[in-house]
């Protein structure tokens with residue numbers, strides 16, 4: 001069956017380096033038969049500035065955020081996807097705030113089972129991919145770490161593609177090596193070669 005890949009693209013630039021990396025990854029994935037949906041998290045309409053730590057989601061049987069805004073259906077799609085790609089520029093050695101909002105709202109997709117002493121989540125067994133670029137060659141490892149730790153904590157497999165020295169927005173288009181790597185990663189996740 002075709003892989004269902006959900007891409008959360010967290011750059012505020014619609015035609016920048018993150019957008020280009022996402023295009024390449026999706027091209028590779030679609031050429032290999034996967035379905036790819038891209039959501040630009042910077043342009044979603046939110047009711048609150050991130051997770052409010054209300055913890056109302058923890059009292060629900062369903063894995064749902066109680067804040068009724070445009071993040072809610074995105075979280076639902078995450079629970080249904082085979083692969084979740086989180087794409088972001090490096091902003092001061094971390095992901096963009098526009099992506100971090102969604103990462104925190106994912107709290108609603110985790111529940112702690114006190115009896116079993118384990119985390120229960122519909123994300124278990126999926127693959128989390130981090131796709132990121134930076135102007136320089138320092139800090140991308142720091143960006144990837146929280147995603148890797150979250151993946152491990154929630155039983156997801158983790159893959160990353162980190163492109164250093166990508167230049168300012170738009171310049172990554174000139175990097176043939178980045179294009180090859182992103183297209184290959186797309187093809188590989190479509191065919192479960194890295195999952």
Ligand SMILES: Cc1cc2nc3c(=O)[nH]c(=O)nc-3n(C[C@H](O)[C@H](O)[C@H](O)COP(=O)(O)O)c2cc1C
Pocket residue numbers: 011012013015016017018019088089090091092093133134135136137138139166167168169170
């Ligand atoms: C607010 C801000 C912070 C940034 N911080 C870093 C940084 O710490 N290190 C770095 O190498 N590049 C940094 N950059 C550059 C971007 O990460 C880089 O150009 C990226 O490829 C841009 O992707 P985009 O076109 O999708 O926005 C920063 C850019 C901005 C606007």
